[in-house]
Amino acid sequence: MKLGDGVEAAIHCAAMLAGVEGNSTMSGAAMAEAFGLSPSYLLKHLNLLTASGILESVPGPSGGYRLARPAERITLLDIVLAVEGREPAFRCGEIRQRGPVKLDASAYVKPCGINAAMLKAERAYRAALAEAKISDIVADFMNDADPRSIAASCAFVERHQRRQKAQPSHVQSNKE
Amino acid sequence: MKLGDGVEAAIHCAAMLAGVEGNSTMSGAAMAEAFGLSPSYLLKHLNLLTASGILESVPGPSGGYRLARPAERITLLDIVLAVEGREPAFRCGEIRQRGPVKLDASAYVKPCGINAAMLKAERAYRAALAEAKISDIVADFMNDADPRSIAASCAFVERHQRRQKAQPSHVQSNKE
DNA sequence: GTAGTGTTACTCGGATAAATATTGTCCGAGTGACATCGG
DNA sequence: CCGATGTCACTCGGACAATATTTATCCGAGTAACACTAC
Numbered sequence: 448m449k450l451g452d453g454v455e456a457a458i459h460c461a462a463m464l465a466g467v468e469g470n471s472t473m474s475g476a477a478m479a480e481a482f483g484l485s486p487s488y489l490l491k492h493l494n495l496l497t498a499s500g501i502l503e504s505v506p507g508p509s510g511g512y513r514l515a516r517p518a519e520r521i522t523l524l525d526i527v528l529a530v531e532g533r534e535p536a537f538r539c540g541e542i543r544q545r546g547p548v549k550l551d552a553s554a555y556v557k558p559c560g561i562n563a564a565m566l567k568a569e570r571a572y573r574a575a576l577a578e579a580k581i582s583d584i585v586a587d588f589m590n591d592a593d594p595r596s597i598a599a600s601c602a603f604v605e606r607h608q609r610r611q612k613a614q615p616s617h618v619q620s621n622k623e
Numbered sequence: 624m625k626l627g628d629g630v631e632a633a634i635h636c637a638a639m640l641a642g643v644e645g646n647s648t649m650s651g652a653a654m655a656e657a658f659g660l661s662p663s664y665l666l667k668h669l670n671l672l673t674a675s676g677i678l679e680s681v682p683g684p685s686g687g688y689r690l691a692r693p694a695e696r697i698t699l700l701d702i703v704l705a706v707e708g709r710e711p712a713f714r715c716g717e718i719r720q721r722g723p724v725k726l727d728a729s730a731y732v733k734p735c736g737i738n739a740a741m742l743k744a745e746r747a748y749r750a751a752l753a754e755a756k757i758s759d760i761v762a763d764f765m766n767d768a769d770p771r772s773i774a775a776s777c778a779f780v781e782r783h784q785r786r787q788k789a790q791p792s793h794v795q796s797n798k799e
Numbered sequence: 800g801t802a803g804t805g806t807t808a809c810t811c812g813g814a815t816a817a818a819t820a821t822t823g824t825c826c827g828a829g830t831g832a833c834a835t836c837g838g
Numbered sequence: 839c840c841g842a843t844g845t846c847a848c849t850c851g852g853a854c855a856a857t858a859t860t861t862a863t864c865c866g867a868g869t870a871a872c873a874c875t876a877c
Contacts, residue, residue, distance in 0.1 A: 448707035449859085450624055450741075451821070455716055458737050474849070483721035488823050494851065507830035508848045523740055531624035540631055543772075545659030548779065554769040560760050561634050564699055565626075568751035575744035584736050593730040596719075603724065625820085627860070650810070664862050670812065683869035684809045 450531065453492040456484055457530050458523060458584075460493065461501070465518040465585045466601065467608040472511030477607040492530055499529035509609045518585060524576035537565040626707065629668040632660055633706050634699060634760075636669065637677070641694040641761050642777065643784040648687030653783040668706055675705035685785045694761060700752035713741040 460478045467473055475493050479486035493512055496502040503515045514521065539562035544555055589597060636654045643649055651669050655662035669688055672678040679691045690697065715738035720731055765773060 448626055448630075448703065448712050450712040450714075452716065453822085454624075454713065455718060455737070459718060462737070476849085481722045481724075482718040483723070484718065485823060487825070490850070491823090491852090497850090504850060505830095506828095506849050506851090508832055508846095510830080510849045512850090523737075523744070527624065536624050536626040537630065538626075540628065542631060542635060542658040542660065546657045546779075547659070548657075548775050550771055550775055554771045554775075557767050557769060560763045560767070561631070561638070561699075564752075564755040564760065568699070568748050568755070571751040572744050572748035575747040576740075579740040579744070584740065587736045591733050591736070593733060595726055595730045599724050599726055599730075603722075629861085652810085661862060663864070666811070667813090667862090673811090680811060681869095682809095682811055682867095684807095684871055686810045686869075688811090 448536070450527075453488075454527055454530050456482060456489055457492045457496055457526050460489070460512075461496070461514070461518075461521060461526055461581050462584050462588070463600070463604060464502070464512060464514050465581050466604040467513065470513065470611045471608040472505050472509075472513045472611060473604070473608050474511040477511070481603055481607075495529050496526065499525070501525055501529055505611065509611075511609060514581075518582040519580055521581045522577050523579040523581075523584075524573050527576055535566060535569050537562070537569060539565075624712070626703075629664075630703055630706050632658060632665055633668045633672055633702050634757075636665070636688075637672070637690070637694075637697060637702055637757050638760050638764070639776070639780060640678070640688060640690050641757050642780040643689065646689065646787045647784040648681050648685075648689045648787060649780070649784050650687040653687070657779055657783075671705050672702065675701070677701055677705055681787065685787075687785060690757075694758040695756055697757040698753050699755040699757075699760075700749050703752055711742060711745050713738070713745060715741075 459482060463478060463481065464473060475490045476486045478484075478493075479489040482489075493502060493504075497504050497512070500515055501521060502512045504510070504512055539559050541555070541559065543559060544550075588600075635658060639654060639657065640649060651666045652662045654660075654669075655665045658665075669678060669680075673680050673688070676691055677697060678688045680686070680688055715735050717731070717735065719735060720726075764776075
């Protein structure tokens with residue numbers, strides 16, 4: 448029941464990337480600096496987001512990362528699943544079958560009730576995460592946060608974002 | 624986002640202990656055998672349940688474990704929190720403050736919106752777990768499962784449960 | 800036959816190692832920008 | 839002065855250690871049952 452530390456970093460990066468306009472990008476090193484993280488380690492998580500089709504990566508100088516689709520269509524669930532893996536947290540090991548009492552396999556056709564209850568709870572968890580879009584996160588930040596914090600974030604984005612020359616569909620986009 | 628393996632074992636043990644009547648107990652070794660687990664390792668998880676006041680332990684020969692309160696008052700959430708720890712899975716490291724841009728602490732009085740969204744999802748998760756009582760798990764098992772499986776479980780309980788002599792309030796109960 | 804007592808075997812409990820997953824770091828492949836050279 | 843070209847620096851990407859957490863095991867403290875002895 449412990450979420451990896453990289454989830455927080457990934458969400459913050461996605462929120463920051465939501466602030467860059469058009470087809471501009473921001474390098475992973477810049478984001479690592481913004482959050483005081485190891486650049487090489489942050490890259491590892493950003494790669495997971497890229498592999499899941501949430502981010503696009505542009506190689507070369509003036510390259511970097513960019514949202515692969517509008518922030519309205521990216522949810523916290525997408526990011527959590529990309530970083531932590533898609534399989535549920537509770538996986539039923541069917542230990543009820545592992546005892547010394549050997550019953551026929553036909554006795555276990557009904558799914559384990561415990562597993563069902565746990566998965567139901569996890570569905571509720573994921574449904575709540577699916578409600579939270581990155582655009583909402585950014586909007587709430589713009590409305591509620593301290594003006595100095597907003598100004599600092601916008602200035603950082605403005606300072607580090609890099610315009611791309613042309614066609615945003617030419618790069619590696621991993622749209623599965 | 625990975626739940627420990629011991630959670631499943633702990634829930635199964637609690638469900639099995641719900642089948643012993645009165646103040647009888649069942650030894651940890653018996654339950655470990657029932658599920659094909661390492662006895663010494665299962666004890667570790669059962670101790671967590673005992674420390675949380677979910678189980679009672681009776682030492683000595685013919686000792687064992689027993690539910691500390693009726694199965695109607697034990698939820699899956701109680702067990703998950705006891706085994707996995709009470710703190711939430713997502714803990715905000717406040718990485719937004721860790722960048723090189725030093726803002727005054729007063730700029731961060733508002734809680735992080737990301738943290739709020741994640742905790743909201745986790746509240747939904749816990750609420751769903753709090754709905755599932757051990758008594759419901761057992762009842763569903765009795766209704767839906769294969770009769771052979773029910774018979775085997777009941778036989779196992781009948782064979783391994785151990786009557787206690789007297790006062791159930793005399794033992795170590797860890798009621799905090 | 801009954802009560803007291805010492806021993807014994809069985810229980811839980813915590814301290815101790817092995818295995819696994821996570822976290823963190825490094826180096827290499829690739830690519831666009833820049834400077835240089837030629838026309 | 840303009841274009842082509844070679845070099846370079848910066849990017850991401852994946853492979854390689856270090857650490858932390860989880861998993862598994864062992865040994866010790868405690869307790870009730872059992873057997874034995876004395877009355």
